[in-house]
Amino acid sequence: MDDIDRKICGLLQVSGRASSAEVADAVGLSVSSANERVRRLVAQGVITGWQAVLDREAVGAVLCAMVLLDMDYEGEAEACAALVAHPAVMELHHVSGAHSYLMKVRLPDTAALQRFLQDVVKPLPAIRRTETMISLEALKETTAVPVAGAGGGA
Incomplete structure (x- = not known):
């Protein structure tokens, strides 16, 4: 490039x-x-797709939460596959440190978050522990990737 x-x-x-x-x-x-x-x-696969960016309120995905997941190695791949397949899961990152994964979810409200954790996440055999943080305000949220040499990239 x-x-x-x-x-x-x-x-x-x-x-x-x-x-x-x-x-x-x-x-x-x-x-x-x-x-x-x-x-x-x-x-060349540099541009991988085209998408619309939706208004989260208009589509009922107002609540944003970050969930720290601690997992056992046994069943980890299956748990990750199940989480990645769920439409509420926006991101799933394997992280270093005290936790295994960081998951970003978008749901309508806290009741939906509780149902998601109770019905989808916690029944997965590999899940040992979760810690959930609810975003009060998103100061920046983007899908844009820094492009080296294009003004502001690394």
Whole structure:
């Protein structure tokens, strides 16, 4: 990837519906050259998909919680597979430190969170312990990945 590819990636992360002309203008290329670069980035697997970002209130996913999970090795893979398959699970990270995993979930309210923990998480044989933190306010939440060399990337 060169600097132009990085600029295209940065732009499309922020504005995925940018027209070909807008992309071309932003990076100083012709529309056909910009389109070819986007097609190549998709073919190379750099751009892995296109998605809409939804208003969480409008779709009933207002509550955001982080759940620290302690798991036994026995059954860990099965537990992870079950959690990853659940639509309320936004992220599942294997972490270092005192806990095994960090899971981010989005649900309608605390009652739904309690049901999720009781009916989905705690019955998994590998789960030893959970610790849940509810987000009071999201100061930043993004799906954008830092793109090295594209203004602000690492």
